[in-house]
Amino acid sequence: MSNVSLTASRAKRAKLVGKIGKNVLALCLAVLFLFPVYWMFSSSLKPSSEILTKDPVFVFVPTFEHYPTATGVDRFWTYVANSLTVTIGAVLLALIVALAASFAIARMRFRGRKGIVLAVMLAQMAPWEVMVIAMYMIMRDADLLNSIPTLTVIYFVMVLPFTIWTLRGFIAAVPKELEEAALIDGCSRTQAFFKVIFPLLAPGLMSTSLFGFITAWNEFAMVLILNKDAEAHTLPLWLTQFQTAFGSDWGATMAASSLFTIPVLIVFLFLQRRAVGGMTAGAVKG
Amino acid sequence: MTVHSQGVVTSAPEDAPGRAAGDAHNPPPPTGPNEVLTPSRGRRRLPTGLLPYLLLTPAAVSLLLLLGYPLIRNVILSFQKVNAKELITRKPEWIGFDNYGELLTSSTFWTVVVRSFVFMGTTVLLIMVIGTLLGILLNSLGKAMRLVLSIALLMAWATPIVASVTVFRWLFDEQFGVANWFMRTLGFSGYDQHNWFETGTSTLAIVMVLITWGSIPFVALNMYAGLTTVGAELYEAARMDGASNTRIFRSVVFPILKPFFLITTFLEVIWVFKAFAQVYAMNQGGPDGESQTLPVFAYVIGSGQQQYGVAAAISVLTILILVAAMSFYFRLILKEEDEQ
Numbered sequence: 001m002s003n004v005s006l007t008a009s010r011a012k013r014a015k016l017v018g019k020i021g022k023n024v025l026a027l028c029l030a031v032l033f034l035f036p037v038y039w040m041f042s043s044s045l046k047p048s049s050e051i052l053t054k055d056p057v058f059v060f061v062p063t064f065e066h067y068p069t070a071t072g073v074d075r076f077w078t079y080v081a082n083s084l085t086v087t088i089g090a091v092l093l094a095l096i097v098a099l100a101a102s103f104a105i106a107r108m109r110f111r112g113r114k115g116i117v118l119a120v121m122l123a124q125m126a127p128w129e130v131m132v133i134a135m136y137m138i139m140r141d142a143d144l145l146n147s148i149p150t151l152t153v154i155y156f157v158m159v160l161p162f163t164i165w166t167l168r169g170f171i172a173a174v175p176k177e178l179e180e181a182a183l184i185d186g187c188s189r190t191q192a193f194f195k196v197i198f199p200l201l202a203p204g205l206m207s208t209s210l211f212g213f214i215t216a217w218n219e220f221a222m223v224l225i226l227n228k229d230a231e232a233h234t235l236p237l238w239l240t241q242f243q244t245a246f247g248s249d250w251g252a253t254m255a256a257s258s259l260f261t262i263p264v265l266i267v268f269l270f271l272q273r274r275a276v277g278g279m280t281a282g283a284v285k286g
Numbered sequence: 287m288t289v290h291s292q293g294v295v296t297s298a299p300e301d302a303p304g305r306a307a308g309d310a311h312n313p314p315p316p317t318g319p320n321e322v323l324t325p326s327r328g329r330r331r332l333p334t335g336l337l338p339y340l341l342l343t344p345a346a347v348s349l350l351l352l353l354g355y356p357l358i359r360n361v362i363l364s365f366q367k368v369n370a371k372e373l374i375t376r377k378p379e380w381i382g383f384d385n386y387g388e389l390l391t392s393s394t395f396w397t398v399v400v401r402s403f404v405f406m407g408t409t410v411l412l413i414m415v416i417g418t419l420l421g422i423l424l425n426s427l428g429k430a431m432r433l434v435l436s437i438a439l440l441m442a443w444a445t446p447i448v449a450s451v452t453v454f455r456w457l458f459d460e461q462f463g464v465a466n467w468f469m470r471t472l473g474f475s476g477y478d479q480h481n482w483f484e485t486g487t488s489t490l491a492i493v494m495v496l497i498t499w500g501s502i503p504f505v506a507l508n509m510y511a512g513l514t515t516v517g518a519e520l521y522e523a524a525r526m527d528g529a530s531n532t533r534i535f536r537s538v539v540f541p542i543l544k545p546f547f548l549i550t551t552f553l554e555v556i557w558v559f560k561a562f563a564q565v566y567a568m569n570q571g572g573p574d575g576e577s578q579t580l581p582v583f584a585y586v587i588g589s590g591q592q593q594y595g596v597a598a599a600i601s602v603l604t605i606l607i608l609v610a611a612m613s614f615y616f617r618l619i620l621k622e623e624d625e626q
Contacts, residue, residue: 224585
C-alpha cells in the first residue's frame, strides 16, 4: 500500500519537475527572443557614456537625448513624408482595385475565373527582390527613377495580389442571402454592395490594409535600386545608411530603429489575433 | 519581417470574416415568403456579361504592367549586353546566350550558387527544427506562460527587417557589442574586440541568426495552431487505447502536423532563398563579396558593376530555382485542398 503511494508520489514529483523545467525553458526562450528588441529600445534610452562601454550597462537613468539627434538628421521629415506617401498611397490604391476584383471573383461566375484565381495565387509569390534589375531598366527608360509616385505604384502592385486574395475570402463569407434580401427590398446591385456588404467588410478591410501597410513600410530592395537620390529615399533606406551619417553613434541609430519599429509594433498588436488565425488558414489553404 | 508578414497570410482566413463580422450581423433576417425568395435565387447567376471583366480590368492591367512586363523584360535583358555605355546610348546589343555562358563558366557564380544553397539549407533546417519544437512546447505550456512566450515571439516577428539588421549590427559590434561581452563572460578568449564581419562565413552566420530569429515565430505559432486542431479527445482516445507518448506523437500528432510542416518548409525555402534586405543591409555582401547570395550577387553585378545583362541572367536563373520550389509548394497546397 505504502509502496504504491510512494511510486505515485514519485511520479507526481517527476511530473512537477518536468513542468518546472518546461516553464523555465519557455521563460529563457522568451527572454532570448525579446532580447534584440529590448536591446534596441534600451540602447536608445541610454546616455551615450553608458552605451559605449566594454561591459554593457543594464541599469541606467533613461534619457531621450538620442531621439532629437535621430529626427534632427537632414531630410528626416522628407523621409517620413515619403514613407507615409508610398505606404498610404499603395494601400488605398490596392484596396480600391482589389475590392472590385475580389467582388468579381467571389460573387460572379464567368469564363476564365479559375485562371484568374490561379494567377492571383501565383502573383502573391512574385520574387520582387530578384526583379529589381529589370524594374530599374524599365523605370530608367521611362525616366521614372527617383520618383515617389513610381514607388507608390510599384508597392501598390506588390500588395495587390494579397489584398485581392484576402478580400475575396471576406466577401465570400458575407451570406448571399443578405445581399438578396437587399435586392428584393428594392436596392440596386451597387446599393446592395455599399449598404450591405461594405459595412460587413470593414474589419476585413482594416486588417488587410494593415498587412499591406507593413509590407510597403518595410520594403527595401526596390527603393534601394530605383531611388538613389537622397530626396527620394524612404525610411528603410535611410535607416540602413544611418551609420554612414552617424558613425558609431549607436544611441541615435537605435533611436531611429525604434522610431521606425514602433508603428509596426502597434499595427501588429492590433492584428495579433487575426495574424495567427490567418496564418494557419494561409498555411493550409494557400 | 515584412517579407514575412506578406507571405504570412497568403490566403484569406476563410473563417475570419465570420468572426470579424460576427458581431455585426445576426443570422440573416427572414426575407419574407418563400415564393419571393425562389425567383431571386435565379438572380445569383445574373451579373453575367461584361461586368466581372470590367471589375477585374484595373487589377489585371496593373499586374500585367508591373509584374508581367518586368518578368518578360528580365528575360529579354538577359539576352542583351547592357553595360555603362549601352545604358547611356540606350542601344542594347543582342548577344544571345553569352551572358549565361559567361556566368556558367565563371567560378565566382558557382561559388555564390553553392553558398546560397548551403546558406538556405542550413537556415531553413534551423528554422524548421527549432520552430517545430517551440510549437510543441507552446502546446504543452500553461496559459500564462504560453502568453508570455507568444508575445516574445510576436515581437521578434513584428520587428521590421531593416530595424533588426541595425540592431544585430549593434549586438555584434566590434568594440561595444553585447555579443563580444557575452562570449567573454562565457570564458572564451579572443573576444576582446572580435570583428564578426571579418569573413563572409561569419557575416552570413549572423544573417542566419537574424533570419532564424525572425522566422521561427511564424513556424512555431503555425505549428502550435496546427497542434490545437488535434483536439484533446484524440489524445485521450489514443491514451485510453494504451498508446505511449512516442506512439501518440508518431501516429496522432505527426500525421496532422505533416502538411503544416511541409508547406511551411517550402515557404521558408522560398523566403530564405530570395532574402535580400537581410544580407545586403548587413554588410553589402562583403567583405569582398564573400557573403553574397544570389539576389545580392545580381544586385551588385547590375547596380554596382553596371553589367545589367549579366545581372538579369542571374535573376532569371534565380527565379527558375524559385519556381522549382514554388511548384512543389503549390502541388502540396492543391493536394491539401483536394483532401479537404
